Amino acid sequence: MKNLLLLSNSTNFGEPYLGWPQEHLAKFYEGVNEVLFIPFAGFALGYDKYEDAVKKAFSKFNKKVVSVHQFENMQEAAKNAEAFAVGGGNTFYLFQQMHHLGLMEIIKQKAENGTPFAGWSAGSNIACPSLKTSNDMPIVEPKSFDGLGLINFQINPHYTNKTIDGHGGETRDQRIEEFIAANQKTAVLGLPEACLLRVEKNNLTFIGNSSAKLFLYGNEPKFVEPNSNLSYLL
């Protein structure tokens, strides 16, 4: 019954906000009257400003958006939502607020029963079993690292294995290899920018212009080509 659109990122470097995924979002939300936006990852920008930016982007395909932070009873707003959009930003802040506000279970149940759920960056990460493949700084301590578990593997959003010249920090691949060493049953899909995953019922398709990279403990990482069917990962 699931109906998910999980984007690596909102915006390609130097392009307009939510530019590249616009056509995908427009198609995904077809028939939906109003989308409930979850802004918590964007606390540094401010929820009102974040809502405005998303409203403006969604207006390009004539979709109404309201942010959950505008409601006095946010749980009720989530229960009544026709569709969800979870914005990117800081993954730890998003998880902290979602757990704190009691929104995890409500959104999980609705999304499992077919309510359209789209997310980008941190918003894709929260669809995973946990936040353990986030790239973000752990600026706050969430009550739990548990995600919505709408998929059974981890996305690494903004995936790239490029490094900063002359810098000694770990590469992304080294980080993901550490994750699978510590979590040997969980696969990780490195999802490059401008790529997405589309889940419809029991079908998972990878869409993008570049290869994703799949990591599973005990196997060599392998590249996944655009338009691959990855339903076996669900």
Place this chain on the structure above:
Amino acid sequence: MKNLLLLSNSTNFGEPYLGWPQEHLAKFYEGVNEVLFIPFAGFALGYDKYEDAVKKAFSKFNKKVVSVHQFENMQEAAKNAEAFAVGGGNTFYLFQQMHHLGLMEIIKQKAENGTPFAGWSAGSNIACPSLKTSNDMPIVEPKSFDGLGLINFQINPHYTNKTIDGHGGETRDQRIEEFIAANQKTAVLGLPEACLLRVEKNNLTFIGNSSAKLFLYGNEPKFVEPNSNLSYLL
């Protein structure tokens, strides 16, 4: 009474392991017979291999090292230690193990009472109030984000504001700005590679060949020159 050596990183890109800080470590551990090494951040490498690498590096200045994982009673080993060295790697794994094994309070008390404590990368981060300025992937969920609190501000190790060309993820400065927005009373010092902090009693000196960057909520970030006295941050 504190006697701390907090290094941004173990190794500059392309250089030998623990090469650049060798002379600092040699001087710091003068008069110490044997250093107790804390290897937990290096779980992906394996504790035995990590211990061997550190033994080899420390042998260049004739310092004996033994890793805490070799002891059946690790708490006892920590209580008896003459000096500590906490290695880098994955900060979350380090914090998880240190809390789980009951080593935090023992090491904190000893380090506050003058037992020499050196750390690099994740090992510097654990001297801070929390792990909230780590650059690492949160591959495991520690019981707590609390650090040893040997200093009252956060280090961001491997500090750089360089970015990967054409990549849309947050810059390091954006991440640290998010941290200070969420933790307004806590300063962050971005410590570039090949730099260190030396704490002797109530004196804090920044040592290195490039500028560090200090972030405090409500202020413009400011550069700190090598050999600056930063005792006011303690």
